[in-house]
Amino acid sequence: MTIPAISIQALCKNYGPVQALKNINLKIAQGEFFGLLGPNGAGKSTLINTLAGLTRPTSGTLEVMSHNVISDYLAARAHLGVVPQEIVFDPFFSVREALVFQSGYYGLTTNDSWIDELLITLKLTEKANANMRALSGGMKRRVLIAQALVHKPPVVVLDEPTAGVDVELRKSLWRFVNALHNDGHTIVLTTHYLEEAEALCDRIAIIDHGELIALESKRELMRRGLGQKLKVSSNSPLPDVPANLQSKIVNLSSHQLELRLHREHDSVMNILDQLKAAGFQIDDLGVETDSLEDIFVQLTSEQAN
């Protein structure tokens, strides 16, 4: 049996009376593309920072490739590459200098060919000798990704790497991250763009108020959704909605009705028959499957309640 890329057991982190992380238990297998989702302030960055050694856990254990991040921190850090959420850089140095120093911190004296490859892949070659201050926000973000990858870590953590990044760059970053994943890297991603997690991740954890409220494969998580939304519209004013469908109404206007259907208990055809029987003249209809965002909102609002 292979060792997990990341293993977190009974992790708690308190800031005074505030519990930022509450008994987190999590295992991420090698080669997984793992999504860590949660609203702002949920504890995602705290979790990543404890993994990276920037935050000390109050209790619990964390391991990267079976190396404890406290007692065996040198080995744990050597196996981990973290792209931080905030754009940080050293204003004294150029892009290449930053990458050469970063390589040295990880014990690599000669790393020029891999640095060149990273610069090409991340479209930074032309800026290799430019000072970090002269780069745009998107370029600085790409340098941060290159810095996290200089030592080819088996586990790569990206903490909201696309926050504030334009659509084109976001897409090229995802292509790059996908390629890394295909090369065998374990990827842990936090993002606010849920459609990205939906498109990229194999397994997803949702964290809210410091608690892990879901930890499932993407397919299982999607099945948790209530199912579908049925939208019907009519050119003529809609009659009264049958009483047994009232509880399913999401939106209702004079010409449009939107119903939420349970994936197991409701049949679209059956509902349409009921609407027709009630006098609905349906001119257009649409069925929308719940997205990860719907499930996310549902889970986090359940948690809030």
Added chain:
Amino acid sequence: MIGCYTLFRKEMARFGKVWFQTVLSPIVTAMLYLMIFSQILEGRIEVFEGVGYTEFLIPGLLMMTVIQNAFANSSSSLVQSKTLGNLIFILMAPISTLQIFLAYTAAAVARGLMVGLGVLLIGLFYVKVPVHNFGIILLFAICSSAVLGALGIIAGIWADKFDQMAAFQNFIIVPLSFLSGVFYSIHSLQGVWHTLSRFNPFLYMIDGFRYGFFGVSDVPLGTSLTVVFVSLIVLSAVSCWMIHTGYKLRQ
């Protein structure tokens, strides 16, 4: 040790990029002190028998510049890295506490010695300073700048913003270095001032360093060596503790 050496090289490159401010500027300041004080006091004061005032002044001025710059190097680097957030590149890297300490301290020593060498070369234009024991000169220069490099690490980690660092520099480092016998012998001080001076560790650094030039000192050499070594051990231990526990570095 590659991580440690890289961090040392990075620190050297950092101050090298702004050498006007970090190397040339303190040399010019020391030169101004030398010009003014030697013009005014040469021939009027004889601190050690047979030693002219400019001759007496040069080792003290040199050591003051060395220790001030050693402190400035590690402290400003750390407080800048903390403020700008780029310290995480070092905190997330597989570099041990001792390696981080050694890298910052060695870079502080290197800058101190570099600036000191510049001041010495300028001083030699004024007067030829004798060398009684080169080993003692080098020992005090290295150990004293290491003490201030370690103190700079402590201050850099402790300070949350630049004005706290400026306060540390202006209210502790500068007064202690000015009142350490750079410009005078502590035997010229009376009563309480003489007693207070004895509690100033910079006095021992400068006095021991000056012994290396003239073979004469205000305080016995053994006492100066002991104070410098004990300061080095204590401050190194404190700064290593701060790095190891992540005090103000890791949440």
